[in-house]
Amino acid sequence: MEKTIERLALYRRLLKNQSGKGNTHIFSHQLAGISGYSAAIVRRDLMNIGYYGTPRHGYEIKALIDCLNVFFNKPEVKSLILVGAGNLGRALIAYFIKDKTEYNLIAAFDSDPLKVNLKYNGCPCYSLEKIPELIAASQASVGIITVPAENAQSVADLLVENKIKGILNFAPVSLTVPESVYVENVDLALMLEKVLYFSVHHREGEKKNGMT
Amino acid sequence: MEKTIERLALYRRLLKNQSGKGNTHIFSHQLAGISGYSAAIVRRDLMNIGYYGTPRHGYEIKALIDCLNVFFNKPEVKSLILVGAGNLGRALIAYFIKDKTEYNLIAAFDSDPLKVNLKYNGCPCYSLEKIPELIAASQASVGIITVPAENAQSVADLLVENKIKGILNFAPVSLTVPESVYVENVDLALMLEKVLYFSVHHREGEKKNGMT
DNA sequence: ATTACTTTGTTAAATATATAACAATGTTTG
DNA sequence: CAAACATTGTTATATATTTAACAAAGTAAT
Missing domain, CATH: 3.40.50.720 (NAD(P)-binding Rossmann-like Domain)
Known part of the structure; x- marks a missing residue:
């Protein structure tokens, strides 16, 4: 659940971006692309908060943002x-x-x-x-x-x-x-030490920075 | 393995501290205490890099630091x-x-x-x-x-x-x-959003910030 | 309308990570 | 020198997380 929360907060920000650009709908694989995660995980995350899209149109951005806002207790600052x-x-x-x-x-x-x-x-x-x-x-x-x-x-x-x-x-x-x-x-x-380590030991085929 | 790397870097820093204080040996549960993880995980992590302690004296701090330095490619800056x-x-x-x-x-x-x-x-x-x-x-x-x-x-x-x-x-x-x-x-x-979320939804009995 | 197609929601399998348990080992004590 | 003890190394179990698979559902095309 913890990882899901992190991603949901990211999705919300990205969706606000998309909405600002005038987009009204988005597919799981598109949200996956801009977030750096896989489409499967996007769908599973959204399933977890009970938001449902439609097979051919994907997710309605505004409604999904609202749903995420509720999840994150929005009106309250x-x-x-x-x-x-x-x-x-x-x-x-x-x-x-x-x-x-x-x-x-x-x-x-x-x-x-x-x-x-x-x-x-x-x-x-x-x-x-x-x-x-x-x-x-x-x-x-x-x-x-x-x-x-x-x-x-x-x-x-x-x-x-x-x-x-x-x-x-x-x-x-x-x-x-x-x-x-x-x-x-x-x-x-x-964090810097971790990057230093993996800058040497990182091999192809890792999942980090996925993009599937 | 990724999580293990993160902890090993932390152990190294903590061990240097301990060494500076004049301590020569440390037990898994002590390293666990100051790192915020469990003793079991400390032992498992050290097992992974092939450093071995002794049942009654635990780990020799200087030798363990050396071992971690090798693991992290030390001499090279x-x-x-x-x-x-x-x-x-x-x-x-x-x-x-x-x-x-x-x-x-x-x-x-x-x-x-x-x-x-x-x-x-x-x-x-x-x-x-x-x-x-x-x-x-x-x-x-x-x-x-x-x-x-x-x-x-x-x-x-x-x-x-x-x-x-x-x-x-x-x-x-x-x-x-x-x-x-x-x-x-x-x-x-x-990260801040995550803290904001869990400041409301966090319940007792979570593992985060463990201390076992 | 029927067919073909795309994308979803969801389940199942795979992987990663953490916890718990315990025999083996070396130390100390009497 | 034997018994008691503490702590390790390691294996087995549990949990969390990701990936993969696919039937169901809605849409578009013919």
């Missing part, structure tokens, strides 16, 4: 915060502040007094003490952690105390959190 | 380049320029003339035309793509033409490359 306004943190602020339709980055936090009270791309930066107050006020449920590894666990603890339910963690440590909190780790150095 | 010196690109330059023991970020490239000939954290930035020359000179085999989505495919084509064998792609598009080239996609917006 979730608030999120970011902790750690270093190089990566500020880059992510710039990245996530743009698209406001699915989520709303309401604040950044940093322990450096020189950064506090500044705004990055319009996003205000506060000191860490303000976290409880701002989470409470905004009902933020997700936090992004971009602090150094040694501070990540204490920041995670702070977020969990304040009812954060999901964490996107860029610090290269394994966070310990209650089972009810979902953590997604993004370890950039490890 | 691979060169890499980055294309797209925007917010994210510059943050990644700062991130990757630090650790020079496994890889060596030799240059960044950007189409913006205002960025060309600048240095970011000591990393020189060139125009895209210089790519062939610099790849040839450095024997770089891996490229990081942090350009906007609309330019990503053409940059990927350029890298492939110049014998790049692995790509770490941050642009939110599915790249089309020859099968011999390995692509790892990092789609930050999708």
Whole structure:
């Protein structure tokens, strides 16, 4: 199911693109082509969320987007915060502040007094003490952690105390959190190592970057 | 095997840490604890690379690191380049320029003339035309793509033409490359969407962030 | 209308990955 | 030196994920 969720979010973005181009219908193999997965997996994914197309016309793009929006709880725009306004943190602020339709980055936090009270791309930066107050006020449920590894666990603890339910963690440590909190780790150095490894050992006939 | 590779790279980093702390041996359940995986999986992973511990002392850290270094082709330091010196690109330059023991970020490239000939954290930035020359000179085999989505495919084509064998792609598009080239996609917006989804739908008893 | 065709939804098989179990092994203890 | 113990290496089982296959259904052509 987890992989399916990832792909569904991708499909939604791609379908919005297609809709923007004026297309009204799409076949499973077309969605497969632009997403990089196989047609079989596209059909199976859509089956999972209960959306049905028609044999000759495929899927109706607008209806499918609506269906995906429902699946992803659309009308609700979730608030999120970011902790750690270093190089990566500020880059992510710039990245996530743009698209406001699915989520709303309401604040950044940093322990450096020189950064506090500044705004990055319009996003205000506060000191860490303000976290409880701002989470409470905004009902933020997700936090992004971009602090150094040694501070990540204490920041995670702070977020969990304040009812954060999901964490996107860029610090290269394994966070310990209650089972009810979902953590997604993004370890950039490890990803690069993986590419370095497979740049040497990768052989033809792998499925990665499929395209069937 | 892919998942195993990811974990092995993580183990190596954690073991170096432990070694730095003066520890000489480690048990599978300890490595499991700090990595966030289960002891069974740690043992299975190490079995896969043919390193053997002893029942009562566990694994000898230094020897295991050596073994992992061999597995990851250690003495060889691979060169890499980055294309797209925007917010994210510059943050990644700062991130990757630090650790020079496994890889060596030799240059960044950007189409913006205002960025060309600048240095970011000591990393020189060139125009895209210089790519062939610099790849040839450095024997770089891996490229990081942090350009906007609309330019990503053409940059990927350029890298492939110049014998790049692995790509770490941050642009939110599915790249089309020859099968011999390995692509790892990092789609930050999708990762955030995934966290948003599971922050609501995550239930106890999932395996993610295991800790067994 | 009937036939041929395309694409779907769904089931079945294949592959990949993780968990659990346990005999083998070496260590320590008495 | 034998018994108890902890931890390994490995195999067997379970789960997750992908691929492949194909009947059912709708469409277009004749």
